[in-house]
Amino acid sequence: MRTIRLTGALLLFAGCATIRPHAGFTDVERLVGARAPQEIRWNQGDGPDAEVAARTSALLEGELIADSAVQVALLNNRKLQAVYEKLGIAAADLVQAGLPPNPIVSADVRLGIGAAGTGADLGLVQEFVRILQIPLRKRVAGAAFEVAKLEVAQAVLDVASQVKVAFYRLQGSLQTLALRRTVSSAAALSAELASRQHEAGNSSSLDLSTEQALAEEASIDLAQAESDAQLDREELARLLGLPAQDGGWRVAPLLPALPQQELAPDGLEALAVAQRLDLAAARQGGEVLARTIELTRFYGLFPEGGTGVASQREVEGGVWSLGPALDLPIPIFDQRQALAASQQAQLRQAREQLAALELVVRSEVRREGARLVAARLRAERYQKVLLPLRRRITEETQRHYNAMQLGVFQLLAAKRDEIDAGRAYISALTDYWIARSELERAVGGELQVAGPLDRQTWPAQSGGGPAAPATAHHHGG
Numbered sequence: 036m037r038t039i040r041l042t043g044a045l046l047l048f049a050g051c052a053t054i055r056p057h058a059g060f061t062d063v064e065r066l067v068g069a070r071a072p073q074e075i076r077w078n079q080g081d082g083p084d085a086e087v088a089a090r091t092s093a094l095l096e097g098e099l100i101a102d103s104a105v106q107v108a109l110l111n112n113r114k115l116q117a118v119y120e121k122l123g124i125a126a127a128d129l130v131q132a133g134l135p136p137n138p139i140v141s142a143d144v145r146l147g148i149g150a151a152g153t154g155a156d157l158g159l160v161q162e163f164v165r166i167l168q169i170p171l172r173k174r175v176a177g178a179a180f181e182v183a184k185l186e187v188a189q190a191v192l193d194v195a196s197q198v199k200v201a202f203y204r205l206q207g208s209l210q211t212l213a214l215r216r217t218v219s220s221a222a223a224l225s226a227e228l229a230s231r232q233h234e235a236g237n238s239s240s241l242d243l244s245t246e247q248a249l250a251e252e253a254s255i256d257l258a259q260a261e262s263d264a265q266l267d268r269e270e271l272a273r274l275l276g277l278p279a280q281d282g283g284w285r286v287a288p289l290l291p292a293l294p295q296q297e298l299a300p301d302g303l304e305a306l307a308v309a310q311r312l313d314l315a316a317a318r319q320g321g322e323v324l325a326r327t328i329e330l331t332r333f334y335g336l337f338p339e340g341g342t343g344v345a346s347q348r349e350v351e352g353g354v355w356s357l358g359p360a361l362d363l364p365i366p367i368f369d370q371r372q373a374l375a376a377s378q379q380a381q382l383r384q385a386r387e388q389l390a391a392l393e394l395v396v397r398s399e400v401r402r403e404g405a406r407l408v409a410a411r412l413r414a415e416r417y418q419k420v421l422l423p424l425r426r427r428i429t430e431e432t433q434r435h436y437n438a439m440q441l442g443v444f445q446l447l448a449a450k451r452d453e454i455d456a457g458r459a460y461i462s463a464l465t466d467y468w469i470a471r472s473e474l475e476r477a478v479g480g481e482l483q484v485a486g487p488l489d490r491q492t493w494p495a496q497s498g499g500g501p502a503a504p505a506t507a508h509h510h511g512g
Contacts (some may be wrong), residue, residue, distance in 0.1 A: 043503075058126035059184050060119070066188035066312060070480030071195055073106045077119045085109075098287040101202050101468075104275065108198045109191065111276035123184035125176075132176035133169055136162045139341065153348075156359055158342035164334060171330040178323040183315035192312065194274065195442035200469050201271040207288045207465030208264040214286075215253070215260040218451055222246075222253035225447040246444065250454045290464050293414055298471075300404050303478055304397045311396055311479035317389045324382045331378060335371035339364065384494075399477035406473050409478045410467035417460035424454040 040427050078084045091110050094103050109115065138161045145154040229246035232238040277284060308314060308458055360407035432449040435441040476481050 039429040046468040048428075053269045054123070054127050057122075059122040059180060059187075062184045063119075063122070063188045063191070066184065067191045070192060070310060071105070071196065072310075072481065073102070073109050075109050077122075078116055091262070097283045098285055099202070100287050101199050101291075103287070104202045104271070105195045105198045107277075108194055108275050112194055113276055115190065115194050116186055118175055121183045121187055126182040129173065129176040129180050132172040135169065136165045138343070155348040156345070157347075158343060158345040160341040160362055162339055162341045164337055164340040167428055168330065168334055171333065175323060175326045175330060178319060178326055182316050182323060185312045185319060188311035189316065189456065191299055192476070192479070194474060195470055196273045198271070199472035199475075201267065202275055202286065203220060203290065203465055203468040203472065204273050205264070205286055206288070207461055208260070208267045209286070209288055210217045210461045212257075212260040212264045214454050214461070215257040218454050218458075219250075219253040219257040221447055221454070222250040223449055225444060226250035228443055228447075241296065244489050244494045253333040269401065290461065290468060293411060293464070293467065296412060298404075298407070298474070298482055301475075303404060304400050307396050307400045307478045308393060314389070314392060314396060314479075317392055319387070321382065321385045321389060324378060324385055328375070328382060329379045331371060331375050334368045335375060337363065338371070396477065400474070403470060403474040406470040407467065410463060414460065414467050417463055421456050422453075422460060425449075429453045 056079060057077050064075060067073075076084075076087050078087060078284075087110050091107055094107050097103075101108070138159055141156070141158040141160070143156045146155075210393070226246045229238055229243045232242040233240065270350075272278060274283075341360075341362040343360045344357060346355050346357045348355050429446075429449045429452075431442060432446050436443065436446045504507070
């Protein structure tokens with residue numbers, strides 16, 4: 036009767052076990068919020084989904100900057116929504132670990148042969164070893180649930196980093212495209228002038244061929260820039276969960292200028308080791324293995340066993356007999372020594388992988404920090420030295436051209452060189468912001484810029500770059 040009462044209590048307890056919706060998501064929000072300012076939502080087809088759609092539409096109405104693009108992705112990225120379901124799976128595993136096994140009813144009937152009478156057996160067995168294992172199993176599943184939270188939060192930060200990289204790359208492509216259009220237009224104008232002067236006998240066939248070749252090269256570079264911008268838009272659209280061909284969303288056309296103050300490299304490695312969630316997940320994974328080993332150590336010889344009641348109907352007189360029943364494996368062949376050895380090896384492997392990952396994290400921080408410094412130096416060199424020089428060369432060439440001391444081709448060449456320097460500056464600035472995004476990924480969280488960001492105003496201008504000379508037809512044609 037005690038076994039029957041115990042089974043009834045266990046059945047009542049199992050009926051109360053439920054899985055909460057959005058289980059563990061609050062912890063994920065806390066982990067992400069400590070490292071990035073954006074909001075995340077787990078869309079499960081309930082009421083708040085309409086609010087998410089409205090919020091996404093509002094963000095897409097204006098020009099996207101890096102932060103708003105990240106916010107759209109975190110609300111709208113379907114792959115990220117699929118990752119959130121890992122929480123539901125881990126939560127279900129945790130509930131399952133706390134459930135006792137179902138009792139087993141056995142029955143058989145023996146038909147009499149000849150003079151023998153009819154007999155029957157009836158039994159009810161409850162696995163008691165697995166019930167004793169419930170606390171340890173819940174500890175293992177609970178540790179695995181914590182791993183899932185860390186992995187999901189890391190996936191959110193990975194998407195945020197990917198969006199930033201794709202966003203800055205698209206911004207750089209769009210600015211480069213604007214400059215390529217200006218270069219192509221200027222080169223076409225130069226080729227047209229060369230053709231007119233050649234027809235008038237004022238230039239050689241070499242000058243004409245040179246200008247025509249430059250125009251063709253500029254046209255090819257423009258086509259490549261258009262393709263790069265299209266591909267970069269497609270990549271960002273994929274991360275945002277939007278169609279690239281949809282013209283309803285647009286990005287701010289200008290890259291941010293270099294921040295006035297740069298990040299201090301001191302302490303970034305220690306910060307990364309402290310806050311990288313993949314490192315935390317690796318540490319927690321070792322905890323899962325340690326608790327699994329504990330479970331094997333306590334119940335390795337007797338991983339299962341049942342107790343209950345059994346009854347038998349005697350053949351003679353039809354009398355039923357009732358007594359206790361016990362099912363217990365005899366550990367003769369399998370004493371779980373191989374399983375224990377495997378788990379110990381997995382634990383040692385996990386520890387070595389954790390140590391290796393920490394080395395990788397430190398190396399990534401140093402590498403991305405070096406890339407950031409190099410990209411900043413390159414961008415500053417263009418901004419403070421080369422671009423002003425090219426601008427002065429163009430201005431001096433313009434003055435000499437106005438004084439009829441230089442020809443239009445020299446002026447157009449100076450303009451092309453100035454625009455090419457602007458394109459190289461955009462490339463360096465793009466590399467800087469990508470390197471900064473990668474450094475944030477390596478550190479494991481957003482790195483704040485001191486003060487608001489300015490938008491660089493050159494080389495992009497109202498016409499996409501420096502205009503062709505307004506006095507281009509003063510000479511030779």
